[in-house]
Amino acid sequence: MELSQKTIHEINDLLEKKEVTVTEVTQSVVDRIAAVENKTAAYLNLQTEEALRAAGVIDEKLGEQKKRTPLEGIPYALKDNMCTQGILTTCASKMLYNFNPPYNAHVYDRLIEEGGILLGKTNMDEFAMGSSTENSAYKITHNPWDLNKVPGGSSGGSAVAVAADTAFYTLGSDTGGSIRQPASFCGVVGMKPTYGLVSRYGLVAFASSLDQIGPFTKDVEDCALVLNAIIGHDPKDSTSLNLEKKDYTQTLKQGVKGMKIGVAQAFFGEGLQPEVRKSLEDAIAVYKAMGAEIVDVSFQYLDYALSAYYMISSAEASSNLARYDGIRYGYRAEEYDGLVDLYKKTRSQGFGEEVKRRIMLGTYALSSGYYDAYYKKAMQVRTLIKDDFNQVFDGCDVLLTPTAPTTAFGIGEKTSNPLEMYLTDIYTVPVNIAGIPGISIPCGLDNNGMPIGMQLLGPILSEETLLKVAWAFENEKGLKNLKAPLETEV
């Protein structure tokens, strides 16, 4: 096995024993990028020379230093909506084609402190709006399990980089499923932490009350390692939680004996691909066999989650995206006739179709006369959904659901029908509405060999439990660090 194909914890063992150097590890990923990036197109921007240089520096440092931290010298990538000073941050939009942030996102600073090695910035749906990464203004990212299929979205590039071994881990952002859904489509682990657990400072805002940063990794243990590094209080984000830091690796292997795993009919409804259903039923049996108790739970208001999500997220997006006016930074229309025309032309030319659709929907929902009927109503539904989850978690420790109704669909298959695209988020958006954590892990393959994702959800700040429950399954089934068939072609 090439070094690039290993997990973080496997590389850590090798580095501890001094059997490999950080330079060798980094070179292995850089070679892998050179071999497959032309097929997968996960990256918008590569920093491989800088990465190799940084690797050399860390090797020197590690020669003298006794203890290394778990992410020190491990190459990773960031979704292109996280600010990186001196490195373009485009949000895959023409609007920010030349945006060089004057500051770093909190998570980037954290990973610099940990000694992480940045490989580059990954492709995404423009401003994180989408479910397939097809809304990028720059390129289409391909699913390494079938290059004709989408990787999911909006963090498709981050999911693919991990699935194709062109990064050991990546960060994505999840507003309505953008970490979990692409993780499920690409056969990797993806986690959306509790709202407020990871600072959003320097994450370009889509919908501020829903956005959350989280990791993509090759297995659950790696997820715990990355989560350890990125959580923590940040005074620069007013919604950042001020809690004592946890070490999520400590409890990982405790098993699920006696735990209550909830299953709700609402997540197994119409439109669920039969193989996905079957795979989830098998997973339920695995948990039972490991000593967990399976309990039926039910929701009252879940049917309204998707509509409420698209109202709230579009309303917030219309406000957040008002700043892109061509005046201070980013794209500016070349020809215009006065200030208002400058705004109009800049925004018409700089934003893609989906972003404009959301801005229009959001502006409409917030306008006087409609505010009460749409935005306010959606916020009331949000409270009902939160209460719904609270009541469900009174009866179980975690909830087991599919991550998405289907496995990855074909490139171009849903682009002409936004509503159909929105429906792929039906199982992930309620989680952001409630602010609770969720993880997606691989649980099988469909008849075409495409990965199926299982989603585990828990109450606020139940990351420890989720990782434990996820690890138990992964360990039992051996479904970790899966290799996409792209492998055989290289």
Ligand code: GLN
């Ligand atoms: N697909 C959802 C949307 O388009 C979620 C996006 C996200 O989580 N960033 O809004």
